[in-house]
Amino acid sequence: MRKGFDTRSLPGFGIMALLCFAALYLPIAVLVVFAFNAGDSIAVMQGLSLRWFVAAAQNEQVIDASIRSLQVAVAAAGLATFVATLAAVATTRTHRYRGRDAKIMLFTVPLMVPEIVTAVALLILVSKLKVWTGYTGLGYLILSHAAFCVPFAYMPIRARLSGMDTTLEAAAADLYASRWQAFAHVTLPLLLPGIIAGFMLGFVISLDDVVITEFVKSAGQDTLPTYMLGQLRRNITPEINAISTAFLMLSIVLIVLFYLLSNRKKT
């Protein structure tokens, strides 16, 4: 090898990578730092304080929106994970039957259609349904969220399932387990890490959603993201930073958990 030519580095690439990581984290870091500002600026630190966290925690609208966000996320991710588990069982470890690929494609459609299009589509449907049925509850939000959570729940469960062979279930069947017993006692426990991972992805995706929620929600049904978007037009105080920081912490904890969970299954 000629001297001075390291095969594993190209000039400038390391610096670019460093810049990339810095650029990814600096804006978030600034956002978090100013959440602790004692003053009410988002650019000049005037000492450290938790006053904005206290303000956020005492803000009725924030509490209300947070609770609603969690309710919708749990219900939507739960529903999505349940139906995705059944769908994953139906589409893996089988010969290629007619319509199987079409089904798999159907489950990925929510990933390909731009969110704003789905949002206005749901707006048309839901505004009609609200008038016809008189029901204006959280059900619309939960169903809309569940629809775009399905692909995220489906993928890890399917991945987990397709890596499992059918011999254990066959053994259970040999020992006179019914189909349901074999599923509940053999397949399901083995599948659990995939199901938990799917639920967590769905939960995070639902929690983060702003566009579809904005169009589907009824009056007074703000979730935390739509509440934050609404605050934008006003004068910004570090309170919004404090809310964001708490929100970020929750997401990061979930993602790291997910990461550990999906890494463990390899060993």
Place this chain on the structure above:
Amino acid sequence: MQSLTDLEVSLRRADVRRRWWLSLPAMLVVILGGVGPLLIVVVYSFLEAGPYGDVVWKFSGEGWFNVLFERDIFDDTVSIADAHLTILWRSVKLSGITTLLCLIVGFPTAYYMASRGPKARGLLLLLITVPFWTNLLIRTFAIQQLLRAEGLVNVVLMKLRLTDTPVQLLYSDFAILTGMTYVYLPLMVLPLYSTMEKFDFRLMEAAYDLYASRRKALTGVLIPLVKPGMIAGCTLVFIPCLGSYVIPRVLGGGTNLMIGNLIELQFGAGRNWPLGAALSIALVALVMIGLVIFQKNDRSGGDNA
């Protein structure tokens, strides 16, 4: 192929039937909460606009007509809808530039990550993944706060005496570009990294041994072999950029609209649902065209390699 007995055939049929029942709930959820409403949008794009929003159930091509043309209210003369074309062009242009910027930053980053040891690689991968999964709105906020008139960038610029009055950074194409590049960068790095992780670095060594320059090794060896990752990354950045709504709303203000905001406008203040529906279908069509172009490139790349 072995012929199946009658019993096997009927068992198989029963199995397939059970599999359809099992996938039914998921299909219902996706159809009710996503695919079905899309079909309604198609229908709405061919109806007449109601006076207070919504539609009148009468066939009309006006919605589609209004995507590209406008009719003068007074004398009915038809002209090209400049405002719409400007917004369409801005969406495609900004998405293209964002994709390019992400590629310029993402390619070296992915290469750097892939050339580290296994432990460092895992950590760096986590560092890229975390921003990807954190709230898009919060990340857009973070950029907005930096760029505000009273934001950190302006404070620093004024401290350095580079400017006396705050520079207007927000509510511009520049702000949208910054925001989209920032938000979608991980989507470029992740697929690039996963192809580069499989790249055999001994090939670079071989190229150098054969007296290839660094540039030659890069363009002749590395790039052709990681092209599928590059295309996947470009697709994953370009497609969501095209349909982005939150980023231009927060960073572009009311003036620098993209297609997503134009659609929203028709369902809100514009009160022209058929036009909004037609624009939505047009956006989906643009996305599909984009996907096909990227995929075609992918295949031709595969043939050359």
